[in-house]
Amino acid sequence: MNIVYANSAQIYSSVQSGALSATYGIENAIDTTWILVAAFLVFFMNLGFAMLESGMQRAKNTSNICMKNLVTPAIGGLAFFIVGFSLAFGADILGFLGNPTDLAMLGHLSALDIWPNTNVTSYAYFLFQIMFAATAATIVSGAVGERIKFIGYIIFTVAILTITYPLVAHWVWGGGCLARIGMIDFAGSAVVHLTGGAAALAGAIVLGPRIGKYADGKVNLIPGHNISLSTIGVLVLWFGWFGFNPGSTAAATVPSIATIAITTNIAAAAGALAAMVTAWVHIGKPDIGMTINGLLAGLVAITAGCASVSPGAAMAIGGIAGILVVFSVEFIDKILKVDDPVGAVSVHGVGGAFGALAVGLFADSSFSGGVSGLLLGGGASQLAIQLAGVGAIFAFAFSTSYLAFKAIDYAIGLRVSEEEETIGLDISEHGMSAYPDFEVPS
Amino acid sequence: MNIVYANSAQIYSSVQSGALSATYGIENAIDTTWILVAAFLVFFMNLGFAMLESGMQRAKNTSNICMKNLVTPAIGGLAFFIVGFSLAFGADILGFLGNPTDLAMLGHLSALDIWPNTNVTSYAYFLFQIMFAATAATIVSGAVGERIKFIGYIIFTVAILTITYPLVAHWVWGGGCLARIGMIDFAGSAVVHLTGGAAALAGAIVLGPRIGKYADGKVNLIPGHNISLSTIGVLVLWFGWFGFNPGSTAAATVPSIATIAITTNIAAAAGALAAMVTAWVHIGKPDIGMTINGLLAGLVAITAGCASVSPGAAMAIGGIAGILVVFSVEFIDKILKVDDPVGAVSVHGVGGAFGALAVGLFADSSFSGGVSGLLLGGGASQLAIQLAGVGAIFAFAFSTSYLAFKAIDYAIGLRVSEEEETIGLDISEHGMSAYPDFEVPS
Amino acid sequence: MNIVYANSAQIYSSVQSGALSATYGIENAIDTTWILVAAFLVFFMNLGFAMLESGMQRAKNTSNICMKNLVTPAIGGLAFFIVGFSLAFGADILGFLGNPTDLAMLGHLSALDIWPNTNVTSYAYFLFQIMFAATAATIVSGAVGERIKFIGYIIFTVAILTITYPLVAHWVWGGGCLARIGMIDFAGSAVVHLTGGAAALAGAIVLGPRIGKYADGKVNLIPGHNISLSTIGVLVLWFGWFGFNPGSTAAATVPSIATIAITTNIAAAAGALAAMVTAWVHIGKPDIGMTINGLLAGLVAITAGCASVSPGAAMAIGGIAGILVVFSVEFIDKILKVDDPVGAVSVHGVGGAFGALAVGLFADSSFSGGVSGLLLGGGASQLAIQLAGVGAIFAFAFSTSYLAFKAIDYAIGLRVSEEEETIGLDISEHGMSAYPDFEVPS
DSSP, X not given: OOOOOTTTTGGGHHHHTTOSXXXXXXHHHHXXXXXXXXXXXXXXXXXXXXXXXXXXXXXXXHXXXXXXXXXXXXXXHHHIIIIIHHHHHSSEETXXXXXXXXXXXXTTOOTTOBOTXXXXXXXXXXXXXXXXXXXXXXXXXXXXXXXXXXXXXXXXXXXXXXXXXXXXXXXXXXXXXXXXXXXXXXXXXXXXXXXXXXXXXXXXXXXXOOTTTTGGGSOOOOOOSOHHHHHHHHHHHHHHHHHHTXXXXXXXXXXXXXXXXXXXXXXXXXXXXXXXHHHHHHTSSOOHHHHHHHHHHHHHHXXXXXXXXXXXHHHHHHHHHHHHHHHHHHIIIIISOOOOTTOHIIIIIIHHHHHHHHHHHHXXXXXXXXXXXXXXXXOSHHHHHHHHHHHXXXXXXHHHHHHHHHHHHHHHOSBOOHHHHHXXXXXHHHSSOSXXXXXXXX | OXXXXXXXXXXXXXXXXXXXXXXXXXXXXXXXXXHHXXXXXXXXXXXXXXXXXXXXSOGGGHHHHHHHHHHHHHHHHHHIIIIIHHHHHSSEETTTEEOTTTTGGGTTOOTTOBOTTSXXXXXXXXXXXXXXXXXXXXXXXXXXXXXXXXXXXXXXXXXXXXXXXXXXXXXXXXXXXXXXXXOOOSSOIIIIIIHHHHHHHHHHHHHOOOTTTTGGGSOOOOOOSOHHHHHHHHHHHHHHHHHHXXXXXXXXXXXXXXXXXXXXXXXXXXXXXXXXXXHHHHTSSOOHHHHHHHHHHHHHHHHHHTTTSOHHHHHHHHHHHHHHHHHHHHIIIIISOOOOTTOHIIIIIIHHXXXXXXXXXXXXXXXXXXXXXXXXXXXXXXXXXXXXXXXXHHHHHHHHHHHHHHHHHHHHOSBOOHHHHHHOHHHHHHSSOSOTTSOOOO | OOOOOTTTTGGGHHHHTTOSOSSSOHHHHHHHHHHHHHHHHHHHHHHHHHHHHHHTSOGGGHHHHHHHHHHHHHHHHHHIIIIIHXXXXXXXXXXXXXOTTTTGGGTTOOTTOBOTTSSSBXXXXXXXXXXXXXXXXXXXXXXXXXXXXXXXXXXXXXXXIIIIHHHHHHHHHSSOHHHHHTOOOSSOIIIIIIHHHHHHHHHHHHHOOOTTTTGGGOOOOOOOSOHHHHHHHHHHHHHHHHHHTGGGGSOXXXXXXXXXXXXXXXXXXXXXXXXXXXXXXXXXXXXXXXXXXXXXXXXXXXXXXXXXXXXXXXXXXXXXXXXXXXXXXXIIIIISOOOOTTOHIIIIIIHHHHHHHHHHHHOOHHHHTSOOOGGGTOOSHHHHHHHHHHHHHHHHHHHXXXXXXXXXXXXXXXXXXXXXXXXXXXXXXXXXXXXXXSOOOO
């Protein structure tokens, strides 16, 4: 068959005139396509976070948490475009930050520019990095939920996307100080998750607990309103993580993307089951909230080492993270008395720190391309490097976030009034109920 | 390791016998795979529309809106297969339609046929186009919600998929009259969204407002029943749009797919934030419904020009669309008194028309491969072409849809009875409640 | 522009050192990437099953069904890693099973190993197969819903993932007995869906009906609690099926992936519409539950023959499956009086058996690479082979599952107490309500 339709592909002609050439070959094409698909999957994690957090909070705050999770990728798309990306990946200044005027608004790139040391176009690399930045920011939204002013959240989101996260990303992925000492954080257990978790901790501390959480000297459980939504959330996150980790190769032309997908999947599975069993033994029931958090902690923890450890080690890392998260949630809730409605500090902070350290324990030279961890005969040197990186990132992310939250609190007040909190943020902040056809308790 | 399992890939043998060859090379493979993945993402937008519309309507009509969004891609899959695709992409007749007997049921294609002027197989191109057609049809379902007879909706869906949409697609993408004058509508701000929006307007007018909407001389708000579902919807749509726009290259071997993903993302972000701020200033609160509609309007508006404008212009286009949609929703609701429960006319109709015109304003020769818009020194000629295209498409889509709705109304009645509407379409049309364990007000 | 950032891709260096080479060329890269993306889509079907089943059951059992659908892919990820994969794809022993010590824990693979007779890495192939195994297991969760003990479900899931499914997969896809006689089951109508459906039937029989289902000599309808969730479920499943079927080529370098996507889509569409019309005529209303089941039955039925039949035949197969499912649901519910809350036996068991047989009827040599079915002049030989395969798989899957459920029942009791069932499994098994802010009837 050889029917030709005049102009049938007219719309494509200008686009396709740039097809495979000496400067944009087949490796460029396949790697760029892959990192874009991975970026789309990472973007989709915004839906995961939105539903996870929405389901774990009360019905009266649903519109508010959804709104926060809508504006976070929106702010990310603009703020990281205008300033964040340059700070993270612009020419290095003293190991601390990228040149902020470099690449500003990406104005001087053309579609054909290839990102240094990769095969992908700069725009593709940029999109992938935007999605990572938004992930770090959105981790905070759950921990500060049910009591933060919406405008305060927006201001903080701008701050983390233009200061805290870009600098941390620069240190590890932009050729900064932690890259130079040899820290390994393949897809961001520390860069993304520990940063987000530390910021979440700062926010939860500055805000204080929700009304009724620690009333009458007791630690009260405030259950989330919708387990179906949280289940959607966690499964979307697991799905999106297949972009997050395997996509961090920035290349489809490497066989290791499959290995990374396997380590990621195994750690998620081990995290879920370990947390379920731990909760069953420790609390006496197979708690779905703990299982969800264990699954996520397994994913967070494998993120640093997904390209450096064996599948068997991934099972260990995920399993340990799943056990850790159960006790961490309890410790933060009952001993520290920091009110984190969704367990973000434990999942992303503790899970992220452990994951970065685990590289120093479990790195396997046949996967990592040379580095061996303490448990595989490589000595403690890599573990020491990882520990330094974790310490630096936590200290910086926590302190800048704490200052940002305090500054917002001082300037405009960070927390809604008692009355607004009791009514719920949906009515008080957005003027509407999320479920007007149903009775929603205030 | 070199273990060989007899027959382990037995099932693949007949398939793989056709692997890379002189007529199906690596560019064919990567481009075909990419357009398929993009088609899957566009398909997934059906879930986005289903949840967006379900959440924005009352609980008593949930099963009905879900059912409409299930049958729309189903009807699309068959109707576009049997007749629509030929009308859109068959050999041109007088610039107005494709030869309807050409390609009918695709019976004479083989798996190896390559679509003219592309590298992708005809079946892959066909699947991508099916998904676009279904999108245009599904836009209507929300605007006519809560009062249209289910059978009337089905008949209209068949009509738009076999008449209105295929012809419009032919004009612009099938080598028809608008392609010949040089209209640029890369991924369908006008072809898909304005067509759907115009049909939605016709449906809303013919049906008239819902009971109680304009009672007692007042404009009453009828709130949707579930913001969580609408949030799922909008985030799934944003995700799917990464197939819609970058996939419209029909090629992974072009570097511009990354640039298109960036312009798409930036416009969505700008649309959401602009609508949020506009609503905050104008209505006094950061309204989540308006933010969702602004986000979608940004996506709709960038769709025509996503391959022809710079990222900075994408920010402007998305931002303007986000502002426009707030006032458009108010204008249609309060001045025109056309009852569109989900704002589809504003998002898709107004957003789509603006997006097509914006190409004439913002086209940038370093992205578009030559064309410059009015604001970039290219004069008004492209804008005039775009205006002509928008006018023609709106006139045709609105009038054929109006006639179709009127004909259905005349033949079998388009609207359910007052009693059925009051009870809700779930009970009256489908004999069941969507939420039988909960109290659903009628 | 040629800015170089020191270390900007530092994290990628060890990974990328393995990029395209003599042993891992461009075909390996594109095929591996494709099967990974397909595996991610198949994974995502876990969300589809979770929401489909959650929506079709009562609110008081929501946490439980979500929990089951979370642990199923988790157990799958570990059990198939440790033992299942070896049994399915290890070196053949007597046509019945793979050598269980072969490939155990995949410990002796390296990232560069290519799976025999494919271009994809062994890890990629493994991930794809894990996701298929988990699908077979998760089919059971709905049919045994609202009354099975959680621990009993877990034990059964381990059993099906380490015994029943791996052996069936070995017979057809691992070079076992059914492969040798020439059974065609491209993506698993029988291997995955009939196996899951037969296990679901065994579970439903051993458990007996839910309290109140057949009370007072009547067949009572127990409606699901949330049609929105079921709609999310079915659309996610349709989306995921684009990985399930086209991904089963294990290759992106074959043009037939597009043809398979088309046959898959057409069968889904035909199944939905055929079931809707059948229900409309037979029950008197366009029932959304039946439409959903028809859509799924169309997908299940095309799965065996998606690479062997024409698009027109796919329409017939999907349509017949959609009609069959309506009567099958009624027959099982009202005549056999087997209580299957979600219709899994009809959708996956009946749909899967019919789909496998349909290859013997509709196989078209211009698609299948040689084989013709009975209706296309190929005689009855292929049909006989398919019938033998369906019989063997059903007999084995049903009997091993029946024994497993009986053994669990004997050892620890398979069913919760009457009181626990009445209260709901959320409270009795997991100590929490899924919707604590809303009234949930017990």
